[in-house]
Amino acid sequence: MKNEFHRDTWIEVDLDAIQYNISQLAGQLKQDTVIMAVVKANAYGHGYLEVAEAALEAGAEWLAVAFLDEALFLRKHGFTAPILVLGAARPDDAGLAAAHGIRLTVFSADWIRSAREFLEADVLHIHLKIDTGMGRLGFTDQNGLADAEAFASDDSLINIEGAFTHFATADEPDRTYADQQHERFLEFLDVFQQKPPMIHASNSAGAFLRDNSAFNAVRFGISMYGLVPSGDIRHEMPAPLKPALSMYTKMVQVKKLKQGEKVSYGATYTAGQDEWIATLPIGYADGWIRQMQGFEVLAGEHRAEIIGRVCMDQCMIRLPFEMQEGSVVTLVGEVLNDRILLDDIAAHNGTIHYESACLLTARVPRMYRKNGVIKKVFNHLN
Numbered sequence: 001m002k003n004e005f006h007r008d009t010w011i012e013v014d015l016d017a018i019q020y021n022i023s024q025l026a027g028q029l030k031q032d033t034v035i036m037a038v039v040k041a042n043a044y045g046h047g048y049l050e051v052a053e054a055a056l057e058a059g060a061e062w063l064a065v066a067f068l069d070e071a072l073f074l075r076k077h078g079f080t081a082p083i084l085v086l087g088a089a090r091p092d093d094a095g096l097a098a099a100h101g102i103r104l105t106v107f108s109a110d111w112i113r114s115a116r117e118f119l120e121a122d123v124l125h126i127h128l129k130i131d132t133g134m135g136r137l138g139f140t141d142q143n144g145l146a147d148a149e150a151f152a153s154d155d156s157l158i159n160i161e162g163a164f165t166h167f168a169t170a171d172e173p174d175r176t177y178a179d180q181q182h183e184r185f186l187e188f189l190d191v192f193q194q195k196p197p198m199i200h201a202s203n204s205a206g207a208f209l210r211d212n213s214a215f216n217a218v219r220f221g222i223s224m225y226g227l228v229p230s231g232d233i234r235h236e237m238p239a240p241l242k243p244a245l246s247m248y249t250k251m252v253q254v255k256k257l258k259q260g261e262k263v264s265y266g267a268t269y270t271a272g273q274d275e276w277i278a279t280l281p282i283g284y285a286d287g288w289i290r291q292m293q294g295f296e297v298l299a300g301e302h303r304a305e306i307i308g309r310v311c312m313d314q315c316m317i318r319l320p321f322e323m324q325e326g327s328v329v330t331l332v333g334e335v336l337n338d339r340i341l342l343d344d345i346a347a348h349n350g351t352i353h354y355e356s357a358c359l360l361t362a363r364v365p366r367m368y369r370k371n372g373v374i375k376k377v378f379n380h381l382n
């Protein structure tokens with residue numbers, strides 16, 4: 001395998017972990033539940049193509065993305081599985097989506113009427129989105145849904161393939177609001193003259209809310225990547241999951257600071273005594289944001305604090321003792337009995353691990369592990 005990058009910072013994505021997570025999750029679903037692998041946003045920073053391939057191999061049958069461009073990208077790279085665009089698409093792109101067998105999310109009858117003008121030969125498969133309490137996308141009144149069904153069912157170029165909703169609080173232990181959304185969804189489903197073949201409501205957290213919340217398809221994102229939707233429901237997840245993403249860098253310079261010397265922009269850090277610091281080639285342009293100051297990484301097997309301001313491409317850590325230039329630093333991952341999770345980074349930054357994963361930019365090369373060995377390197381800059 002050619003090493004196709006020239007920088008000592010990289011992400012490793014363990015595709016075996018993704019496949020393991022899917023099989024663990026699938027084992028807990030009702031038989032014949034379709035798994036949609038949610039690979040939007042570069043598969044939560046992990047890599048569209050590699051994750052999509054691993055997920056489909058592991059038993060996912062559908063892919064889901066947020067935007068039509070993401071679906072077209074997957075098609076361009078040879079993916080033939082059904083793909084659902086979860087976000088809004090333009091009516092004038094209906095023909096393009098239909099030609100590629102890409103399913104669109106629809107939430108108004110007027111949209112269907114406009115889109116119809118752009119359909120010529122290929123059938124557009126649509127999933128009607130119902131807003132049961134997320135307040136984001138979806139039909140909010142039953143008449144609108146009935147109108148959409150009436151219009152589409154008279155038209156041979158439009159096929160209502162699915163109906164779905166999205167829970168706002170599935171990752172919280174209090175089920176009250178999710179229960180209300182579930183009830184509301186059932187009421188909307190009753191409006192259909194003919195129930196669409198695919199009914200789905202659940203993301204990772206929702207799928208295990210109650211026996212019937214999975215309907216006949218689920219949309220797995222975060223859990224497929226080995227992350228628990230939220231710490232509050234960790235104990236409710238059906239199986240231990242394996243985080244798929246780890247990230248490493250190397251010390252490019254190690255130097256001794258004298259007591260009183262300063263570090264980085266603004267000279268905000270002052271050495272309290274003579275101390276060893278290392279410079280790491282990762283910064284906020286990689287998604288290693290400025291709030292990371294004060295967070296810890298694993299220098300070898302030792303905790304080391306990020307000191308001074310994080311720069312665009314570099315940051316500095318304080319070492320417990322002198323270390324060799326070139327030593328590996330674990331930014332996300334496990335070393336012996338210690339580990340740093342995306343959850344820890346998110347907690348430090350006052351956000352959620354979804355965001356911390358998505359923030360890791362394309363500039364960081366990705367290495368893909370399959371059957372225990374690195375089988376592919378992807379450098380966006382090649």
Ligand SMILES: Cc1ncc(COP(=O)(O)O)c(C=O)c1O
Pocket residue numbers: 038086166202203204205219220221222223229
């Ligand atoms: C509509 C929809 N379904 C499913 C998912 C996947 O959710 P999760 O990553 O929590 O499994 C998302 C993610 O944001 C989503 O927006």
